[in-house]
Amino acid sequence: MSEKSYHSDCAICKNYKEFEMPSxxxxxxxxxxxxxxxxxxxxxxNKNVLPESFYMTIQNELDNTDTSMSFSETMQxxxxxxxGRRKLMKKIRERFQYIHSFPELEERATMFHRELSELxxxxxxxxxxxDTYFEDYCAAVPITIPEDFVxxxxxxxxVLKIHGSxxxxxxxxxxxxDYEKCRENLEKGIIGATLKTILANNTVVFIGFSFGDEDFASILNYLQGEMKEFLPHIYIVTLDQNLYEKIEYKNSTCIVTDxxxxxxxxxxxxIAEKLIVNSGIMGDIELQKYLVCGIHxxxxxxxxxxxxxxxxxxxYQDGICHAFDRFIQLYKTGNYNIPGxxxxxxxxxxxxxxxxxxQGNYWDASYYEGYMNGLMYILLCGEKHxxxxxxxxxYLPNTKAEMNSFESFEEELCKVSKFKGKYHKYAIKVLENLLEAEEIVVHHPPF
Incomplete structure (x- = not known):
């Protein structure tokens, strides 16, 4: 998604409004x-996921036309x-399962989380x-109950999940x-204390809330009640151009965009300042791994x-694949996007x-040679290198010949196999150990 790769007539892209990023x-x-x-x-x-909110689903099931009722009142x-409680929990679970059953819907529901993963x-x-999207798509550790704080x-x-999971x-x-119990826990428990620490030590951005949102109102009321004269300045990302005039919390800046x-x-x-690297290369790594596995x-x-x-x-190829596997597996943590x-x-x-x-351990050396080249490919991916x-x-440790095809590799393998030097002898030793351990497939584990 480049800065100008969207269309004003697209239901999702039309909300990508330009704004000035606060310093x-x-x-x-x-x-x-x-x-x-x-x-x-x-x-x-998000309205682009399903046509009806969970609030409206429950309202319709109750045959309730009073839309002035808050979310918590409706659930109560x-x-x-x-x-009722048992049925509500099943309803919540069914909604998530339905979204998960259609990749298109889950992709829409997790656009934010996938964007966040590289940050x-x-x-x-x-x-x-x-939902568990921060855990699933951003590798965030969920903190839901006091015991989780370990x-x-x-x-x-x-991810601090103040309304549960x-x-x-x-x-x-x-x-x-539930909301009353939550308020009491925030006032007296470790979750509330942690919230205050977060607010005191960080620049805070609210995203995904709107005016009239009960969750938003309760958090702002909590802030004003607990922080008093030490109220932090907050940023609110919203599509409501008039939100600032509607809220009482004036120590804030609204950023109107999606x-x-x-x-x-x-x-x-x-990325422009080179503070995020390796962005958007997942497809290239997956393709290269596919090619290596085919040759392997x-x-x-x-x-x-x-x-x-x-x-x-x-x-050597096991090493390459393991380097790629680890990149793919851990990419959502954002760690591979850290410069250096x-x-x-x-x-x-x-x-x-x-x-x-x-040490003369040529089999392990070959593996780590491949792992290094896998890392080097990740590092240079996207560059003209x-x-x-x-x-x-x-790869063969006892040749300097260029091997750029399976045929050229076979030819070189035939040549080096005629020499009964240290590499040949060590390879036989490794094979004997594998056969003694009843290993049928020659494979180097990731260690």
Missing amino acids: DIMEASKKGKLALFCGAGISTE KYCDLPN HFVKTIVTTNW YWDGNERC ISNLGTIIATTN GTYFLHSLKNKL SKIASIDFKTYPEVIYCLA VLNGSLKAYDKITKDKKK PMVNSFPLF
């Missing part, structure tokens, strides 16, 4: 001091019916949402009774008893590779 938010981002307070508008309750009325500097998220870590992305039905805050577009614009500015399967069919040295290429992280890893693995070669255009798919 305060930019500076907080660079220092890792940006905290996000996220409401239902960035998730399943539903729960007051026989088995490695955002470690603190507070949400009133029940996982609270400033170096790891965490669908993964723990007993924690869900929905009714007026929440996902706000994150996208912030990310682009930080072909090489695995070579008779290793006749050509023992083939195990070095297999270990891969450089540090490359130095560490370069030392390991050299040590393995000195010879390695990216001609990635070394093949």
Whole structure:
């Protein structure tokens, strides 16, 4: 999604309104001091996900036409019916399951979360949402009950779920009774104390809330009641151009645009300053891994008893695939988008590779050679670099010949297998150990 890659007639893109990014938010981002307070508008309750909100679904089931009733009052009325609480929990779960069953709907519901995943500097998220999208798409550690605070870590992305989670039905805050208990917990418990610490030490941006939103009102009332003269200045990302005039909390700045577009614009500015790297390369890495796996399967069919040295290429390609696998698996943490992280890893693995070669452990050395090249490809992906255009798919430690096809690899393998030197002898030793351990497939594990 580039700055101008949207259309005004698109239901989603029409809300991508241009705005001036506050310098305060930019500076907080660079220092890792940006905290996000996220409401239902960035998730399943976004109008672009389903035509009817959960509130209206319950209102219709109650046959209630009084839309002045708040969300919690409506949920309370539903729960007051026989088995109402149990039915409500099932309704909530069914809504999430329905969205999950249609990838298009879940993609819309998680646009914000997927945009956030690359913003490695955002470690603190507070949400009133029940879904698990911050966990699933941003690798955030959920903090739902006081016992969860053992996982609270400033170096790891965490999401404080002040209204509970669908993964723990007993924690869900929905009714007026629930809201009262939540208010008491905020006033007296560790969650409230943590909220105040977040507000005191970070630049705070509210996203996904609107005027009349009960969650939004309760949080602002809590802030004003608890912080008093120490009220922090907050930013509110909203599509309501008149929100500032409607709210009583005047120590705030409204940014009129879509929440996902706000994150996208912030990310682009930080990419321009090279504070976010490796953005948008997931598809390239997945494609390269697919190519390596295809060649790997072909090489695995070579008779290793006749050509023992083939195990070095297999270990090398295992290393490449594991580097790519780890990138794909951990990409949503944002850690691979931190400048300099891969450089540090490359130095560490370069030392390991050299040590393995000195020890005469050529199989492990081949594996780490592949892992290093996998990291190098990730680092250089998107740049016009010879390695990216001609990635070394093949490897033999006892040759310097160029191997750019399966045929050229086979030819070189035949040549080196005629020499009964140290690489040949070590390969036979590795194979003997594998056969003794009844290993049928020659495979190097990720360690």
